[in-house]
Amino acid sequence: MRLVETKEALRAALREAWRDGRTIGFVPTMGYLHDGHLTLVDAARRENDLVVVSIFVNPLQFGPKEDFERYPRDVDRDLRLLADHHVDVVYHPSVADMYPSAPRVMLRSGAMAEVLCGRSRPGHFDGVLTVVAKLFHRVRPTRAYFGQKDAQQLALIQQMVRDLDFAVEIVPVPTVREADGLAMSSRNVYLSPEERAEAPVLFAALSWAEAEVAAGERRVGALVDGVRSRIAAKPSARIDYVELVRYPSLEPYAREAMLQPGDTALLAAAVYFGRARLIDNVLLTVEASGRAVG
Ligand code: AMP
Numbered sequence: 001m002r003l004v005e006t007k008e009a010l011r012a013a014l015r016e017a018w019r020d021g022r023t024i025g026f027v028p029t030m031g032y033l034h035d036g037h038l039t040l041v042d043a044a045r046r047e048n049d050l051v052v053v054s055i056f057v058n059p060l061q062f063g064p065k066e067d068f069e070r071y072p073r074d075v076d077r078d079l080r081l082l083a084d085h086h087v088d089v090v091y092h093p094s095v096a097d098m099y100p101s102a103p104r105v106m107l108r109s110g111a112m113a114e115v116l117c118g119r120s121r122p123g124h125f126d127g128v129l130t131v132v133a134k135l136f137h138r139v140r141p142t143r144a145y146f147g148q149k150d151a152q153q154l155a156l157i158q159q160m161v162r163d164l165d166f167a168v169e170i171v172p173v174p175t176v177r178e179a180d181g182l183a184m185s186s187r188n189v190y191l192s193p194e195e196r197a198e199a200p201v202l203f204a205a206l207s208w209a210e211a212e213v214a215a216g217e218r219r220v221g222a223l224v225d226g227v228r229s230r231i232a233a234k235p236s237a238r239i240d241y242v243e244l245v246r247y248p249s250l251e252p253y254a255r256e257a258m259l260q261p262g263d264t265a266l267l268a269a270a271v272y273f274g275r276a277r278l279i280d281n282v283l284l285t286v287e288a289s290g291r292a293v294g
Pocket residue numbers: 028029030031036037039040145146147148149150173174175176177183184185186
């Protein structure tokens with residue numbers, strides 16, 4: 001496994017693979033790796049000649065009051081895990097390597113960022129798309145792997161690839177969870193034992209809604225309210241949002257709307273447990289025949 005820290009060293013590490021037309025699987029991360037990240041890495045390993053992982057905590061996607069400074073980092077541990085998973089190249093750039101000067105031209109994520117996390121975190125997805133576009137140019141991957149845990153991010157990146165003609169295949173990977181349902185996240189380390197004990201309510205509440213839809217519930221308002229009240233029952237939980245939008249367009253449903261046969265909807269929530277802001281989501285599919293499959 002090679003560790004490279006500059007775009008020049010990255011280019012040198014990949015030049016032969018590009019020249020020989022070898023397939024490159026790419027997994028962008030912010031490090032502090034867990035089994036969710038490693039599931040993406042394993043998928044990339046199975047499907048490509050070469051696997052490249054980037055570790056970069058991107059300042060452009062953090063708001064001024066967010067956790068950029070204290071975001072957990074442990075690159076030595078990450079490197080050991082990535083070597084165990086047979087990664088070929090780890091790209092761990094500095095902020096100066098990624099942004100030699102503050103970018104004056106950036107990608108704009110548009111209407112798909114006006115809901116869910118994009119509404120709570122203005123500018124976040126512009127920062128995400130800009131760094132992912134730069135990474136795609138630097139790595140030139142055949143395939144890039146993204147987790148469904150960050151469903152809005154995944155939908156935006158798929159849209160970016162379509163709208164801007166990036167020559168990369170985006171591969172979605174299902175959310176990896178702890179035994180009690182909590183979605184794995186680098187930010188789970190922020191949780192106190194009490195908060196950790198209550199955090200599984202997030203997925204439990206979303207799963208409740210999934211079961212309701214399977215049992216015939218179609219009322220958007222009832223689903224959203226049911227999820228909200230289940231989460232709000234936990235003393236350490238503070239809801240940022242619970243929202244139901246069409247997938248993958250991310251167009252909001254009116255509160256009074258009903259899910260329709262053939263709909264695929266994203267039910268997503270962001271909840272603070274103490275200082276940890278955790279997100280999770282489920283996709284709700286209503287079959288064209290009207291039967292829900294959850
Ligand atoms: P991050 O380091 O949080 O930027 O995440 C890097 C990639 O790993 C993104 O594509 C995430 O969606 C994905 N990821 C993070 N957590 C999980 C998880 N629990 N299951 C699946 N993918 C995940």
